[in-house]
Amino acid sequence: MGETSKPLGRPRSEDARLAVLHAADDMLVEQGYAAMTMKGIAERAKVGRQTVYRWWSSKAEILLEASAADAVRELTLPPGADPEADISAFLSALSTFLTRSDAGLAYRALLGEAQHDGKVAELVRGGDVLGEAARVVIRRAGAAGAFEGERDDALVAELVGPLVFRVLSGGWDPTEGELSAMARRFLRR
Amino acid sequence: MGETSKPLGRPRSEDARLAVLHAADDMLVEQGYAAMTMKGIAERAKVGRQTVYRWWSSKAEILLEASAADAVRELTLPPGADPEADISAFLSALSTFLTRSDAGLAYRALLGEAQHDGKVAELVRGGDVLGEAARVVIRRAGAAGAFEGERDDALVAELVGPLVFRVLSGGWDPTEGELSAMARRFLRR
DNA sequence: TTTTTTCGAGTCAAAGTGTCTTGTAATTCT
DNA sequence: AGAATTACAAGACACTTTGACTCGAAAAAA
Numbered sequence: 001m002g003e004t005s006k007p008l009g010r011p012r013s014e015d016a017r018l019a020v021l022h023a024a025d026d027m028l029v030e031q032g033y034a035a036m037t038m039k040g041i042a043e044r045a046k047v048g049r050q051t052v053y054r055w056w057s058s059k060a061e062i063l064l065e066a067s068a069a070d071a072v073r074e075l076t077l078p079p080g081a082d083p084e085a086d087i088s089a090f091l092s093a094l095s096t097f098l099t100r101s102d103a104g105l106a107y108r109a110l111l112g113e114a115q116h117d118g119k120v121a122e123l124v125r126g127g128d129v130l131g132e133a134a135r136v137v138i139r140r141a142g143a144a145g146a147f148e149g150e151r152d153d154a155l156v157a158e159l160v161g162p163l164v165f166r167v168l169s170g171g172w173d174p175t176e177g178e179l180s181a182m183a184r185r186f187l188r189r
Numbered sequence: 190m191g192e193t194s195k196p197l198g199r200p201r202s203e204d205a206r207l208a209v210l211h212a213a214d215d216m217l218v219e220q221g222y223a224a225m226t227m228k229g230i231a232e233r234a235k236v237g238r239q240t241v242y243r244w245w246s247s248k249a250e251i252l253l254e255a256s257a258a259d260a261v262r263e264l265t266l267p268p269g270a271d272p273e274a275d276i277s278a279f280l281s282a283l284s285t286f287l288t289r290s291d292a293g294l295a296y297r298a299l300l301g302e303a304q305h306d307g308k309v310a311e312l313v314r315g316g317d318v319l320g321e322a323a324r325v326v327i328r329r330a331g332a333a334g335a336f337e338g339e340r341d342d343a344l345v346a347e348l349v350g351p352l353v354f355r356v357l358s359g360g361w362d363p364t365e366g367e368l369s370a371m372a373r374r375f376l377r378r
Numbered sequence: 379t380t381t382t383t384t385c386g387a388g389t390c391a392a393a394g395t396g397t398c399t400t401g402t403a404a405t406t407c408t
Numbered sequence: 409a410g411a412a413t414t415a416c417a418a419g420a421c422a423c424t425t426t427g428a429c430t431c432g433a434a435a436a437a438a
Contacts, residue, residue, distance in 0.1 A: 006406070008407080009406075010403065013404095037393085038395075039393085050397085
């Protein structure tokens, strides 16, 4: 059962796939989420409209695929010297991601859309980008045995919740000092 | 300069205003944010389309006005017996607000929209409903002198951030036990 | 009574939606 | 080689929303 036979017919065009992904990313950055349309993406990517609808059913899906890989890359860091430096570096990366990176812009757009679109909510729940990255850092900091008997999700929320909340609700751009204060507070618990 | 003379012309109809607000609220609950349209709201409120556009420029603005008052009411609680009970009760109210109340549904929709619409972002920043309510509770708990020299915004984010993050990113519905654990953690810092 | 502003109702062009059609290209199966 | 299958770009199609606009009527101050 290891090998699936090659599917019939003309294979999917990787060129077309990438063109759509890049067009979506560019349009989000240049014109904003509201101005993004399926029609506009198809035209910009020089791709048939049906080709877009065949593989994605909404602009949210396109955006998710376009940004997920970048998000993971930007939030995956080498281990720091000590737990405080490690956590602090992660919060700093998260802050930059949320406020400055294209992928972060897409993440916020998606999280936003998830609040009033059930399908997007499932997508976001499924590809839990932030959570994955945060868990790695938390485990590293807790290797010595702290955080015993605490739910993973609760810890993730404790770590990223305050920062994410401030960015989402106010467009706040934190200083390094505030970030390391947050890191210290998280570790003393 | 205390008194402004009465404006000329036909006064704004309070009936029309309320009809629009109620129509928007009902449509959000019954059909969801995506299905809400300016046209639909006007028709349901039995109001001219121009009347809607004259006073509000987007469905987000209507929703904000429709839910702001309710939100404040639902999140304003009588003081509790002790700080822990007080904070715990607030988190419980916040959780119910976010996951079950109509106004909370509107709040999440607005916070979502703010992520990809600058105008909505300013509206949300301006009418900082959650922050106002949280500050009251925090001040009450800190009356004895805790939390000295800490920025208000930081404290608000510490208190509500983890809960809000979990609801926004996963539609999570917390138990009473988890809420009081969060309250205790917030007070021991 | 005149002026000013709002009211409900509706028209209109522009744009997006998602499906469908047409003709062509790429790949596997017989 | 030829048939079957699937993807491709281009665009037609009916439907909907948008936001500016027009119309005549109504409500209040000057």
